[in-house]
Amino acid sequence: MSLQQFLLILRAHWKVLLGTLATTVATTLVVSLVMPRQYSANTSMVVDVKSPDPLLGVLLPAQVLPGYMATQVDIITSDRVAQLAVRLLGLDKNPTVIEEWQDATEGRGTVEVWLAQALQKKLDVKPSRESNVINIVFKGADPRFAAAVANAFAQAYIDTTLELKVEPAKQYAAWFVARTKQLRDAVEEAQGKLSSYQREHGIIAVDERLDVENARLAELSTQLVIIEGQKTESQSRQNQAGRDGETSAEVLQNSLIQALKGDVARQEAKREEIGSRVGKNHPEYQRISSEIDALRERVTQETRRVTSGLGTATKVNVRRESEIRTALEAQKEKVLALKDLRDQVSVLQKDVESAQRSYELVTQRLAQTSLESQTQQTNLVVLTAATPPLEPSSPRILLNTLVAIFLGTLLGVAATLLLELLSRRIRSPEDLMETVGLPLLAVIGPAEGKAAPARDRRHLMARLRFKRGVH
Numbered sequence: 001m002s003l004q005q006f007l008l009i010l011r012a013h014w015k016v017l018l019g020t021l022a023t024t025v026a027t028t029l030v031v032s033l034v035m036p037r038q039y040s041a042n043t044s045m046v047v048d049v050k051s052p053d054p055l056l057g058v059l060l061p062a063q064v065l066p067g068y069m070a071t072q073v074d075i076i077t078s079d080r081v082a083q084l085a086v087r088l089l090g091l092d093k094n095p096t097v098i099e100e101w102q103d104a105t106e107g108r109g110t111v112e113v114w115l116a117q118a119l120q121k122k123l124d125v126k127p128s129r130e131s132n133v134i135n136i137v138f139k140g141a142d143p144r145f146a147a148a149v150a151n152a153f154a155q156a157y158i159d160t161t162l163e164l165k166v167e168p169a170k171q172y173a174a175w176f177v178a179r180t181k182q183l184r185d186a187v188e189e190a191q192g193k194l195s196s197y198q199r200e201h202g203i204i205a206v207d208e209r210l211d212v213e214n215a216r217l218a219e220l221s222t223q224l225v226i227i228e229g230q231k232t233e234s235q236s237r238q239n240q241a242g243r244d245g246e247t248s249a250e251v252l253q254n255s256l257i258q259a260l261k262g263d264v265a266r267q268e269a270k271r272e273e274i275g276s277r278v279g280k281n282h283p284e285y286q287r288i289s290s291e292i293d294a295l296r297e298r299v300t301q302e303t304r305r306v307t308s309g310l311g312t313a314t315k316v317n318v319r320r321e322s323e324i325r326t327a328l329e330a331q332k333e334k335v336l337a338l339k340d341l342r343d344q345v346s347v348l349q350k351d352v353e354s355a356q357r358s359y360e361l362v363t364q365r366l367a368q369t370s371l372e373s374q375t376q377q378t379n380l381v382v383l384t385a386a387t388p389p390l391e392p393s394s395p396r397i398l399l400n401t402l403v404a405i406f407l408g409t410l411l412g413v414a415a416t417l418l419l420e421l422l423s424r425r426i427r428s429p430e431d432l433m434e435t436v437g438l439p440l441l442a443v444i445g446p447a448e449g450k451a452a453p454a455r456d457r458r459h460l461m462a463r464l465r466f467k468r469g470v471h
Helices: 003-012 016-035 062-076 079-087 095-105 111-121 143-199 207-245 249-254 255-278 283-373 398-424 429-435 451-470
Strands: 039-047 124-127 131-141 380-384
Touching: 003 016, 003 398, 003 429, 016 398, 039 062, 039 143, 062 131, 062 143, 079 111, 095 111, 111 429, 131 143, 143 283, 143 380, 207 283, 255 429, 429 451
Parallel strands: none
Antiparallel strands: 039 131, 039 380, 124 131
């Protein structure tokens, strides 16, 4: 179906189209005017999830924020909040409401549950997508009642959130009170056992004496390490001196030996100079050679003296090591004896400390949970309280009219197409060609003058002759 055919069908059935549209719009207007007006009251609340908890000092993890906001919506729409809102409004004590409840349920259930379910049907909770604001919307026929219910739900939500936070803390506090009494008795019992054992064995200030002996033991251990290092170093120097005494550190650092070696070097230089002038057989050359030999002999003697001193130092270090090691073993025996005595006391002291730590930990938790059970602070704040709306939220006459025009137009078009399918008519040359399946020769339109019929006839005859010649 072409656009032209569609428009021709609409023109042929324009009365049906307009009638359907008018009927739809009129019906919608009548229904909208007859329907009772509904007013929407909105209470906005802010859920503070970015500030730390005033008691615990912790922040809510960012990854749980979407689930946290969804949980808040579920709390607001819960039966517990709705029933608390009913009690805050005092509807459960209203004689008229009680009578309506009895007529509707024949006295089954409770009026609070019945009213809560009725209010929940008209409640809409909308969390903001990009903020921490929750909108509580309630629809009702009375604007003041709608605002009161919206504000009551907000207050019930705050009170319920506080109860959900305080009730577990109260239960924990009661348990910690009983546990604290038990642990205090355990501390007193452990301390009594320790005191009795100390009096029985006459133990006084064992730790102080053991600290002194431990310090002495540590000092001897340090001295042993030092003397062992000195012995190893002296042995190493002695071994090096035995292999090559002239290259040992003591020889190289000895000022006398180095001075003698300097004299030898100067005399050798002097001898070389004389030898180059007068020859090796000259008396002066022979005298300087004798002096050089004497200096070298002194260097050798001093080197032996220094290396022999290293052996003496090694012997002294070995003797000192033996003495310190003996004293260290004796000190160890002394310390072990004191430790055996202290270990008998340490077991009882650990029992006391363990009981004390448990008692202190439980006492801290008791103080924290007691504070949490008494808190009256939440992370919820009413941003905007609901006020009686001035304009109804439904029915929206203008919106309903626009929708009715759209739907009426669709229904009118559908009705015209249905009529056309039930009674098919030829309304254009295209319809004729499609129906008979033959080519169109000419279209005879309305007369445009006296020459029009003759011109159409000539045009038709020419088309017929052309067709006859073709066939």
